[in-house]
Amino acid sequence: MNTSDRVILLTGATSGLGRAVAQTLAARGGRLILHGRNPARLEELSKEFAKTEAQIDVVQADLSDLQQVEQLAKEVAELTDHLDVLVHNAGVGKGATDARELSADGYELRLAVNHLAPFALTQRLLPLLEIGAPSRIVNVASGTQQPIDFSDPHLEHGYSGNRAYGQSKFAMVTAGFALAKILLADVVTVNSLHPATLMPTRMVKEGYGYTVDDLQTGVDAVVNLVENPALDGTTGQYFSIQQPAAAHREAYDVETQRRLWELSEELTGVRY
Numbered sequence: 001m002n003t004s005d006r007v008i009l010l011t012g013a014t015s016g017l018g019r020a021v022a023q024t025l026a027a028r029g030g031r032l033i034l035h036g037r038n039p040a041r042l043e044e045l046s047k048e049f050a051k052t053e054a055q056i057d058v059v060q061a062d063l064s065d066l067q068q069v070e071q072l073a074k075e076v077a078e079l080t081d082h083l084d085v086l087v088h089n090a091g092v093g094k095g096a097t098d099a100r101e102l103s104a105d106g107y108e109l110r111l112a113v114n115h116l117a118p119f120a121l122t123q124r125l126l127p128l129l130e131i132g133a134p135s136r137i138v139n140v141a142s143g144t145q146q147p148i149d150f151s152d153p154h155l156e157h158g159y160s161g162n163r164a165y166g167q168s169k170f171a172m173v174t175a176g177f178a179l180a181k182i183l184l185a186d187v188v189t190v191n192s193l194h195p196a197t198l199m200p201t202r203m204v205k206e207g208y209g210y211t212v213d214d215l216q217t218g219v220d221a222v223v224n225l226v227e228n229p230a231l232d233g234t235t236g237q238y239f240s241i242q243q244p245a246a247a248h249r250e251a252y253d254v255e256t257q258r259r260l261w262e263l264s265e266e267l268t269g270v271r272y
């Protein structure tokens, strides 16, 4: 893919890993559609990126609200007739406390933002990705993965921030494996990754208070999945930083994939 012609949509571009990935991609040129939820931060981002090599558009949506996810897809479709890469980076961490939170739709917040929003956004943007073929979907997931209790997906019982975060990232990876099976690898690829461990971003500072890897490790890992030509046609994989790795054992379970898919379609109202 020629970097000067490509169109990339990146969610969660206003802070942390997303902002750093946006900086790297903007230096390559092409067109970047940068998503954020906060208008002031988006405005600042577009000013800061105005001098880069890339053509920049910004789009706003709170991903904890499925109506805004739908609107976001419409806005993107007004901006471009195709997408080369869709990077699902926006996410909510485990939080500073173990207080359970709900989305605008009444769903457990981390499941909603980290899994249901990307699930719905991908479905709505598939036509643009298919026109952009060969195109890529990159799921910024995590090594923290915990299987879903299908009898209590919104964690009304036994809630902890870590469990909520872990099940949301498990869902993202598991749905990624399932989606890769229904899309042709030479049309749209779908891969997920653990970008790096406890990088110095807001969610890590509030959730842990200490850091391990630097931000650049995560940026390089995401950019690898976005543009490494050696990964052309690679799909349905999970990467730990830049290495192919094993996700949670249950993420490969066909019955788990089926139940998660059914639940995700039911909760989002989208149908693949």
Ligand SMILES: NC(=O)c1ccc[n+]([C@@H]2O[C@H](COP(=O)([O-])OP(=O)(O)OC[C@H]3O[C@@H](n4cnc5c(N)ncnc54)[C@H](OP(=O)(O)O)[C@@H]3O)[C@@H](O)[C@H]2O)c1
Binding pocket: 011, 012, 013, 014, 015, 016, 017, 018, 036, 037, 038, 041, 061, 062, 063, 064, 088, 089, 090, 091, 092, 093, 113, 140, 141, 142, 143, 194, 195, 196, 197, 198, 199, 200, 201, 202, 203, 204
């Ligand atoms: N940091 C790590 O070590 C680490 C490790 C593994 C995986 N990850 C993953 O990396 C991704 C980026 O996280 P980060 O570390 O850069 O944390 P961060 O600095 O807290 O960034 C999170 C991003 O998600 C956006 N976001 C959160 N809730 C949103 C909502 N309801 N609607 C729309 N956007 C929302 C934030 O927007 P605002 O800018 O408006 O706040 C921000 O851009 C996440 O998916 C995270 O799970 C990070």
